Amino acid sequence: MEKKLHERIVDRLTGMSRRHPGCKLPVLVCIFVVLAVYHLGRSFRQRLPRFAAVLACIPVFLVCASFSTPEPLPELPGIPGDRLPAPELKHYEVTYAEEDGGDGSAAAETPESRPVQEGDERAPLAQEELIGAEELLADYSGNGEQESVYASDEELLAGFDPDDWHILLVNKQHPIPEDYSFVLGNLIGGLQCDSRVVEPLQAMFAGALRDGVTLYVRSPYRVHWAQLSNFNAKIERNMQAGMDYSEAYRKASQAVTIPGCSEHEIGLAFDIVTGSYGVLDAGFGQTTAGKWLKEHCSEYGFILRYPEGKEDITGIEFEPWHFRYVGRDAASYITAHDLTLEEFTELIRER
Numbered sequence: 001m002e003k004k005l006h007e008r009i010v011d012r013l014t015g016m017s018r019r020h021p022g023c024k025l026p027v028l029v030c031i032f033v034v035l036a037v038y039h040l041g042r043s044f045r046q047r048l049p050r051f052a053a054v055l056a057c058i059p060v061f062l063v064c065a066s067f068s069t070p071e072p073l074p075e076l077p078g079i080p081g082d083r084l085p086a087p088e089l090k091h092y093e094v095t096y097a098e099e100d101g102g103d104g105s106a107a108a109e110t111p112e113s114r115p116v117q118e119g120d121e122r123a124p125l126a127q128e129e130l131i132g133a134e135e136l137l138a139d140y141s142g143n144g145e146q147e148s149v150y151a152s153d154e155e156l157l158a159g160f161d162p163d164d165w166h167i168l169l170v171n172k173q174h175p176i177p178e179d180y181s182f183v184l185g186n187l188i189g190g191l192q193c194d195s196r197v198v199e200p201l202q203a204m205f206a207g208a209l210r211d212g213v214t215l216y217v218r219s220p221y222r223v224h225w226a227q228l229s230n231f232n233a234k235i236e237r238n239m240q241a242g243m244d245y246s247e248a249y250r251k252a253s254q255a256v257t258i259p260g261c262s263e264h265e266i267g268l269a270f271d272i273v274t275g276s277y278g279v280l281d282a283g284f285g286q287t288t289a290g291k292w293l294k295e296h297c298s299e300y301g302f303i304l305r306y307p308e309g310k311e312d313i314t315g316i317e318f319e320p321w322h323f324r325y326v327g328r329d330a331a332s333y334i335t336a337h338d339l340t341l342e343e344f345t346e347l348i349r350e351r
Contacts, residue, residue: 194267204300222264285320
């Protein structure tokens, strides 16, 4: 019986080791390699049908996957990976139209432009840090209330431009446009908001006062660096509570809007409290002031921006103190149909 190739090679190597005793170690290594290659090859041949079946499945899987794999989702602001660096001060330019402050100087967004509270933005504020109705209405002319000019809901919806500043959607998925501009108007004590909203805000405070409810503005326009400070402070507090960075970031984004995505930064949002309840928490919604605002804010062009039960749409937890100006018509429709601004703008764009 003829010997196999690997047997003949081993015989030759064995004979070589006998003729040359000094080469025994290299010969043994060669024999080991020959036997190893033989047995591995034999094993592969025995399993060849199985390997072939697996290899044949690979191109089939790749072809099928090309039809079933969805388009990758765009990376959204505020949805970090496992570990992202803490948000840094953005250098996008929100253009502020020049406003004559009496001395010819233009409003500027700088850390020196106004003081900001350090620490938790939801901590109680001293009474002198709130803007009360008496101060806000000192120069009120009574022209802030406007009637709707639309005869029906259909006519109202058809009359809206989705890019209108009144209903500009600003949230985690829709950061402030880089070319957005507005004029800052003064409220009192250096605190500001969009100049187009000063009178509607005054009208709402005057209406509340007529009904025996005293309101206070706690936080109007907020510069970007202040929003950044609040957000980073919230992340730090969450991490001190035992969360890892990713979880701390996500939790922070549900309570404090991500810098560059806050309505406070465009001067259209206000945190409103009352003298007896100056803390920003869910309890404000049960106060007389909180109930009055929810019922009457739309009459003056404001909406409760983050209502209860809509957290999955807004991405922000229930905030009964946060009110956003959208104009009388939009506010009336949004409130009457129990919508959020996200739902309303989507409805406008679908038309």
